[in-house]
Amino acid sequence: MNVTVLGAGAWGTALAIHMSATHVVRLWARDAAQAAQMRSLRRNARYLPEVALPPALQVSADFEASVRHAHGGGVVVVATPMAGLDVVLRRLPAGLDASALWLCKGFQDGTGWLGHEIARVAAPAARVGVVSGPSFAIEVARGQPTALVAASTDARVRDDAIAALHGGNVRAYTSADPVGVEVGGAVKNVLAIATGIADGMALGLNARAALVTRGLAEMTRLGVALGADAATFMGLSGLGDLVLTTTGELSRNRRVGLGLAAGRPLADVLAELGHVAEGVASAAMVLQRAHARGVEMPIVEAVVQVLDGRLAPEQALVQLMRRDARAESPSP
DSSP states (O other), X not given: OEEEEEOOSHHHHHHHHHHTTTSEEEEEOSSHHHHHHHHHHSEETTTEEEEEOOTTOEEEXXXXXXXXXXXXXXXXXXXXXXXXXXXXXXXXXXXXXXXXXXOOOSOOTTTOOOHHHHHHHXXXXXXXXXXXXXXXXXXXXXXXXXXXXEEOSOHHHHHHHHHHHOBTTEEEEEESOHHHHHHHHHHHHHHHHHHHHHHHTTOOHHHHHHHHHHHHHHHHHHHHHTTOOGXXXXXXXXXXXXXXXXXXXXXXXXXXXXXXXXXOOHHHHHHHHOXXXXXXXXXXXXXXXXHHTTOOOHHHHHHHHHHTTSSOHHHHHHHHHTSOOOOSSOOO
């Protein structure tokens, strides 16, 4: 199978490395200088310097040629941040005979749209889906065991995703619930900021467990309100990704929370990070979608207030702890 990965950040590079073991893979970098450097060094020096690129992996700065590479039954993987998904989908040619899958996890700034909602407008005729799940790029690039889920309402897209991704140390599952998979992937980033704040304040493991558990409840409420299947949130893109991102030392969003708990300005934390932390951009959009559906998300709301500078982390903790007692789940 011919596979094209659009976006040479850490995650796009990692999946390109994995898939090149069994497929003919072309990795597109927006920056021509970066593409040339990657071809020369056989490494992604900026985003994934620890892992060598396989000899068979092609690197290109030619967008049109890279997309043509997958035409004829292949797969295009969009590995941009959420902010770039709309632009890239609009650049895909009409009549492209390939399934398009995106990796980004978030809500679009401004509209509050998820990936499938963006695709409905940007590429209405395309066969599309989303890939998510608990996965740090460096571990995939190193060949460490990882499980992913590919979601689409189109069975052919699900089949193509399995053909492209499943193999080696990556186990791929399918889902017909892209809404749930996308909500899980997006909201867990906001919750990771919350747990980073809690860990940075040394609140303890009890507090972290409570945040993860109640965060999962918030995520599920929003997802169901948007049309998702509640069962999806007990899977890889829900509980699985939530556990990884809220506890893993490699989590960018958790590191944002740690920085905020230390009293550092958000701009400084993000500048030092050097990578996109999708939870920062998505937090306000998550809350916007929740308010529109009448969904209560107190943890997310507290994170938004901290990110906006309206509350200090200590004040956000007091706000959450002073909430009225209630039943954990609705009475039968």
